[in-house]
Amino acid sequence: MTMPYRTVPTADSARLFADLDERSREVFRHVVEGYLATGEPVGSRNLARLLSMPLSPASVRNVMADLELAGLLYAPHISAGRMPTERGLRFFVDAMLEIGDLDSEETSRIESQVAAAATGTSLDSLLSEATVMLSGLTRGAGVVVTGKQNPPLKHIEFVRLDAAKALVVLVGEDGAVENRLLDLPPGLPSSALIEAGNYLNAHLRGLTLAELRAQVEQRRASMEQELDALVTGLIDAGLAVSVGPSDGRQLIVRGQANLLDDLKAAEDVERIRLLFADLETQKDVIDLLSRAEGGEGVRIFIGSENKLFSLSGSSMIAAPFRDSRQTILGVVGVIGPTRLNYSRIVPMVDYTARVVSRILERKR
Incomplete structure (x- = not known):
């Protein structure tokens, strides 16, 4: 599989890449790859053995110090190796990351x-x-x-949890089940929960939740005549909490x-x-x-x-x-x-x- 992903370097990354010489790039790449593999800082002695070009540990330390001044590396502890900063990781991802193929x-x-x-x-x-x-x-x-998703509904039920809380259970025609927590007014009888569920289920007929809400609004006058104020308020609250976030x-x-x-x-x-x-x-x-x-x-x-x-x-x-x-x-x-x-x-x-x-x- 050919991987189509390509990074588009930020202006900062493009400038850094142009400023670094080949030796600095290779030292930096090995530090980042070592960190990504182990989560540990990479020391100059180990790094000197990995480089394709001959550099002493002292020379590697000098390059790492320059990369630290550039804000690309940092030392988490005294006398420790180096790890990439977040700026360094962004530079690596933008300018040096080699994307592999999936097998x-x-x-x-x-x-x-x-x-x-x-x-x-x-x-x-x-x-x-x-x-x-x-x-x-x-x-x-x-x-x-x-x-x-807003699938057609198959069933709505109000399930009491305690005196002050209930679940609004929404069952879609696709089998999906969604539960929403609802605050109950003090003293609401269990019969009101049953009556509210029965009323909504009688008017579902494969409507989505949004369509059901619209229909309840259209039938507002008749609903208030059929049901008492507690049940009407429960239906409004149940539909409101079922909608979820406005976005x-x-x-x-x-x-x-x-x-x-x-x-x-x-x-x-x-x-x-x-x-x-x-x-x-x-x-x-x-x-x-x-x-x-x-x-x-x-x-x-x-x-x-x-x-x-x-x-x-x-x-x-x-x-x-x-x-x-x-x-x-x-x-x-x-x-x-x-x-x-x-x-x-x-x-x-x-x-x-x-x-x-x-x-x-x-x-x-």
């Missing part, structure tokens, strides 16, 4: 797992399987953001536990804790993923380049998927530490987005 086993796994989930009618199941598959292949967290976007995240597998120090534990907190902030993750819809191909977001990952120091690789009209329906990607294996994960994300697009083109 036949990887492409077959992506195609078979995503295609197996496509046999049903639910887009959510297809995208959920894509994120599970990506998280398994990359050992990161697989993520998808897409426009919220109509939904986020699917799978494989967060993978991020716990390679912790090396206490600071890693804290970084992952902060990343989990980031993932809980769904709106910010959706906003960031949505930025990947703005261009062709794969987008890479590194660390504090975006506000969301400014504390956790994480990276995201994402690519859009389309329908038969080439309309972008959403974005699929991987989130993990900044030392993601970019050359391996970029083609995986790109290929997964293409497979999802092909399936959607046949379905729509």
Whole structure:
């Protein structure tokens, strides 16, 4: 498979590449590749043995010191080796990253797992399987953001949890089930929950949620005559909470536990804790993923380049998927530490987005 992804260097990266000589580029490349492979700083003595050109450890240290002054490397500890800064990682991704090809086993796994989930009618199941598959292949967290589906409804039910809370259970004709939490007014009898559900189900007739809301508004006068004020208020509240966020976007995240597998120090534990907190902030993750819809191909977001990952120091690789009209329906990607294996994960994300697009083109 030929990988179509190409980075477009920022002005900063283009200038840095022009300023560095061949020796500095090779030292820098080995430092970054060593860090991405191990998560550890790379020392001058080990690096001198890896270089194709003959350089003493002292000469390597001088080059590394110059790269540190340029803001591309830093020393995490006194007398330690060097690691790339976020600016250095961006420079590496923009100007020096060599994208690998997926082997036949990887492409077959992506195609078979995503295609197996496509046999049903639910887009959510297809995208959920894509994120599970990506998280398994990359050992990161697989993520998808897409426009919220609005299938025809089959059944609505209000299920009481306690005196103050109930679930609004929405069952679609495609078999998808969605639950939303609803606050109940004090003293609401259980009979009101049953009556509200019965009224809505009597008027469903294969309507989408948006269509049902419109019909309830059209029948407002007759509904208020048929039902008492408590039931009417419950119906309004149930339909309102069922709509969800006004932007109509939904986020699917799978494989967060993978991020716990390679912790090396206490600071890693804290970084992952902060990343989990980031993932809980769904709106910010959706906003960031949505930025990947703005261009062709794969987008890479590194660390504090975006506000969301400014504390956790994480990276995201994402690519859009389309329908038969080439309309972008959403974005699929991987989130993990900044030392993601970019050359391996970029083609995986790109290929997964293409497979999802092909399936959607046949379905729509």
